[in-house]
Amino acid sequence: MFLQLVANGLVTGSVYAIAAVGVSLVYGILRLVNFAYGDMMAFGALIAFGVNGPLHQSMVVATLAGMAATAALALTLDLVLWKPLRARRAGFMSLFLASIGLALVLRQALLLAAGSQPRSYHVNPYRVFVLGGVRLSEQQLIAIVTAAGTIVVVGLFLTLTTVGRVLRAMADDRSLAAVAGIDVGRATRLAWLISGLLAGLAGVLAALVEYSFDPNFGFELLLPVFAAVVLGGIGSAYGALAGGLALGVAQEVSTWSGFAGGVNPVYKPVVAFAVLAVALMIRPQGFFGQARTG
């Protein structure tokens, strides 16, 4: 039972982790806490549904289409919204409020276009794999394998490639990076591109794992994702990965009956924040974040 919960937690956690890296990358570069990220995930999941359902394409094609569309959306929004705000030297407060306005527009536009009814991809929810006493559905297995692959690719990309180093340099100190000759505009677009791809992927995987989803589901995922980002330390991509996995596991394991009878499963989202609150009391800057004020 305990192992099963850990496995379920790793599935949820890996979806959180992918989304949290997407949020964290953009925060690192732009100091933007993107409140619209959950709705970008829902956008990706719905595009993939359109390609998988009405267009009868395979899930792989659908996922790639969802990722590409979400990345295109992210780049467009950078051009029409975030770039003008940067030109005005908007601070954290303006950016956060703008992302709240954007989240409203995006989610309601999705509801307007797609309706509020729940949807599911064309997958078989009854195929189950048993691995050493742990039962995982095909979707859970796909999610965890894809997420693990993505995490490795993103990690290698940030660590080994020049572009990855540029992104990390900008997250550390934007003006220093600019002085060192880094093309800040190009790096910003790159961050949005990756963040958008990850949002699309996380949206599709979350929809697969939850089996049925509607345009509101992205927003419901947003707060655990934010908790994961803060837990890891805002702006640290590696921290976001660790934070996502840790939160996913903590949420599931908290319901284990061996753990003081277990927490009622409806309180799983509250557990995520209890973990966060305790963690911030011990380390106010998050586990991988830099101590910094303001």
Added chain:
Amino acid sequence: MSILASGSFWAFVGVVAGIYTILALGLQVQFGFAGLLNFGQVAFMAISAYTMAILVVKEGWSTWLAAPLAIVAAAVGGLFLGLSSLRLRADYFAIVTIAFSEIVRYVATNDTSLTGGTQGTIALGPIGTASEYNGQWSRFEGRVQHALGFSSSDATMLVIVWAVAVVLLALTWFALRTPWGRVLRAIRDDEDAAASLGKNTFAYKLQALALGAALAGVAGLFYAWEFSFFSPDDFQPLLTFFAWMILLLGGVGRVWAVPVGAGVFGFIFAGTRFLNFPPFSWFASDQRAYLRLIIVGLIILALVLVRPQGLLGNKREMVLE
């Protein structure tokens, strides 16, 4: 179009604008004067509304004892939130406040024996009875209506809510002109400078947070009384965002800009129900609800982009950074 000309409809819009004025006034104290990014304001409305309803229905308290205690409960909620998270960086604090409001809503949704759960306040009493918390309030409203000689209860509520709102606005205006208010603004503009003058900035910020929470508590009580029923779904984060939009519309840092922002917001929000020309007429009424929120979102975006100090704000006093 007949409803547009109906006095009771516009009285209702005015009541809602008054409730939002009190809610957003709390944000003005917290953000406009102390610089705190509270995105969980709706939680204090929920705490106060539920405290009042539970005390009246379950404990049989008088409304006039339960209501002040409910406001105190909201302020205590603010103290709890502040003590645990005010030392965090501004961006972390913003996230934690949203999380706080969602946790309050989660508990209200799932702790059915305390709050009635998703069925709302109608399920507060014993099974088989439809409970109601506003008997005493309705009798009071009736007496006021009689004294004023009004024929509609909407107009009576309009007068009561706005009388309270104006008193609270005036009190806040005076409070911010005391030495206490000046210290708050000093902290907002430069916390280190205020601290170096020996001011306990943490205590001041905590007080501002609790005061703003108490104001949200007042708004929560009127919300409960106006609608005679509520459930956890009434306290979505959306309500907090509406209050932020009102603050931005009116102007950050100005007490009297709050009712202006709330009036414009109420007008836009209610008025867009009746837009009967293209492109609005292309949509069914349930779809127009989505359209209305899209418009609210676009206005927030436009304000942040074009006029960050708000309609009446003073650019030199306070600009949204």
